[in-house]
Amino acid sequence: MTFHSPAKINLWLRILGKREDGFHEVQTRLCQLALGDTVEVEHLGAGHNVALTCSDPTVPLDESNLAIKALRAFESRANKNSSWRIHLEKKIPAGAGLGGGSSNAATVLKACNTLAGSPLSPAQLIELGAQIGSDVPCFLIHTPASDGAGRGEQVTPVEFDWKLPLVLIKPPFPIPTPWAYKRWANSKEIPGVPYAPQLCPWGAMVNDLERPVFEKYLLLPTLKNWLLEQGEVRAALMSGSGSTMFAITDTPVQAAELAAKAREWCGETAWIQSTSTAG
Template sequence: MTFHSPAKINLWLRILGKRPDGFHEVQTRLCRLALGDTVEIELRGSGREVALTCSDPTVPLDESNLAMKALRAFEKRTGRKSSWRIHLEKKIPAGAGLGGGSSNAATVLKGANELAGSPLTRAQLIELGAQIGSDVPCFILESPAADGAGRGEQVTEVEFPWQLPLVLIKPAFPIPTPWAYQRWAESQELPGVLYAPQLCPWGAMSNDLERPVFEKYLMLPALKTWLLEQGEVRAALMSGSGSTMFAITESATQAVDVAEKAREWCGETTWVQATQVG
C-alpha cells in the first residue's frame, strides 16, 4: 500500500519550563501540510526480513531510522514477526523542523497496522508513537491541526477552518532539536528582530525556540525580517526547532510569488517550496 506522509508546521510553540525527566513542557499547535513524503509498505508474509529503502541517500537505513523504530515498536506490541518492505520517497528535507521523520514513523505505524488487520486501536498507536518521538502522535490523527502538550506528545484534535497558503524556506544547514532546547534557557533576544506574538485569526503565532536558534544562525532572523517586509506576507515564523522559516500569504499565487523572490534572496543552496495547510 502507498501512503501520504505529510509535513507539519508549528503555528506556535511555547516553552513552559524544563521537566524533571529532562524534556521541556510545551504548548504547541501543529498543522499538517499538503507537502509530504510517499511511504510504500508491503507485508511479505512469514519471516523476519525488513527491507528499508529511501530516495534520499543521506537518510540512514538502519535501526536509527524512525520508520524502522516504528515498525519494531509495532512488532513488539503486537507480538507479530513478519517480512516487510518499506520505501520512503522523500520530499520533506531532514533537520528542517517539518517533522519528516516523525511523519514517516506515524505512517509506518498506521500502515503496518492496516496491513496486519488493525490489531491496534488509534489510542494504542498514539501511545506507541509517543515512545518514538514527541511529534509522532500528531501524525496518527487525521485532522488538519492538533494541539500538543506535555513534551508535545499529548495531542488533541482541533477545528481548523482556515486554508493557509504558505511558502517554506530551508537554508542548507539543519538544526538538531536537542541542541535548540538545551540553549533555550540561557538565550537572549537579538535587537531589531520580531519575537512578539503575531496576532492572526487562527491564533497568536510565536516560537520560543527562535531565541536560541537566531543567536547562532544569523541568516534566520534576517530572513524572518525580510519576509515580514513583503507585502504579500501575513505572518512569518520558524517551524519547530528550524531551520525552516515559513510565511503565510493571502493566496496560493502570492505564496508562489514570495517563493520566487525568496530563491533570489537566499541563493541556490536554499530549499524553497510553496504549499498549504491541509
C-alpha cells in the same frame, strides 16, 4: 500500500519550563501540510527481514531510522513478526523542523497495523507513537490540526477552518532539536528582530525556540525580517526547532510569487517550496 506522509508546521510553540525527566513542557499547535513524502509499505509474510530504501541518499537506512523504530515498536506491541519492504520517497528535508521523520514513523505504524489486520486500536497507536517521538502522535489523529502539550506528545484534535497558503524556506543546514532546547533557558533576544506574537485570525503565532536558534544561526533572523518586509506576508515564523522558516500569504498565487522572490534572495543552496496547510 502507498501512503501520503505529510509535513507539519508549528503555528505556535511556547516553552513553559524544563521537566524533571529532562524534556521541556510545551504548548504548541501543529498543522499538517499538503506537502509530504510518499511511503510504500509491503507485507511480505513470514520471517523477520526488513528492506528499507529511500530516495534521499543522506537518510540512514539502519535501526536509527524512525520508520524502522516504528516497525519494531509495532511488532513488539502486536506480538507479530513478519518481513516487510518500506520505501520512503522524500520531499520533506531532514533537520528542517517539518516533522518528516516523525510523519514517516506514524505512517509506517498505520500501514503495518492495516496490513496486519488492525490488531492495535488508534489509541494504542498514539501511545506507541509517543514513545518513538514527541511529534509522532500528531500524525496519527484524524484531523489535520492538533494542539500538543506535555513534551508535545499529548495531542488534542482541533477544528481548523483555514487553508493557509505558505512558503517554506530551509537554508542548507539542519538544526538538532535537542541542541535548540538545551540553549533555550540562557538565550537572549537579538535587537531589531521581532519575537513578539504575531496576532492572526487563526491565533497568535510565536516560537520560543527562535531565541536560542537565532543567536547562532544569524541567517534565520535576517530571513525572518526580510519575509516580514514583503507586502504579501501575513506572518513569518520558524517551524519547530528549525531550520525552516515559513511565511503565510493570503492566496496561493502570492505564495508562488513569494517563493520565486525568495529563490533570488536566498540563492540556489536553499530549499524553497510553496504549499498550504492541509484541509
